[in-house]
Amino acid sequence: MRTSTLFAIVSAPLVALAAPIVVPRQTAKFCTRITPAPTAEETEARFNEFADQFLVKKDVYKAFEYILPEYINHNPMAQNGAQNALDILAPIWPSQSITVLRTKFEGEFSWLNYRNSFGEIVDRYRWEDGCIIEHWDQGETFPTS
Numbered sequence: 001m002r003t004s005t006l007f008a009i010v011s012a013p014l015v016a017l018a019a020p021i022v023v024p025r026q027t028a029k030f031c032t033r034i035t036p037a038p039t040a041e042e043t044e045a046r047f048n049e050f051a052d053q054f055l056v057k058k059d060v061y062k063a064f065e066y067i068l069p070e071y072i073n074h075n076p077m078a079q080n081g082a083q084n085a086l087d088i089l090a091p092i093w094p095s096q097s098i099t100v101l102r103t104k105f106e107g108e109f110s111w112l113n114y115r116n117s118f119g120e121i122v123d124r125y126r127w128e129d130g131c132i133i134e135h136w137d138q139g140e141t142f143p144t145s
Helices: 002-018 040-056 060-066 082-089
Strands: 067-073 099-106 109-116 119-128 131-136
Touching: 040 060, 040 099, 040 109, 040 119, 060 067, 060 082, 067 082
Parallel strands: 067 131
Antiparallel strands: 099 109, 109 119, 119 131
16 A cells, blocks of 8 residues: 555656646637738838748747738648648747848748748748738748849
């Protein structure tokens, strides 16, 4: 009896440590197309807000409010859809050390160039109706003009 009681007391903290940690999934609010479509200047302002949330504040949930649910990810290692990208980034993004190198908006495209623990990255986005609809990050270079 004493041995089993002692075992129960000693093992209880270990069982608690071995239990999986369940992190509740935060509900995401994705972008809704703006009609009539915003002007280039308004879309550029939205891009600047997205860049600030994504790279400076590192709030992926706020950043993803600029991304359409049906967004196309041209990275061959990633699936399409904003929720799929959010599921990958949300657990790791807040702890990233990010150095913003430069940003650019031109026409329907925008670029983010930054450095984090994965190295130097150039993300290219295509905007449609005030929202991000496509993303490229494989072999992208920052435009010189």
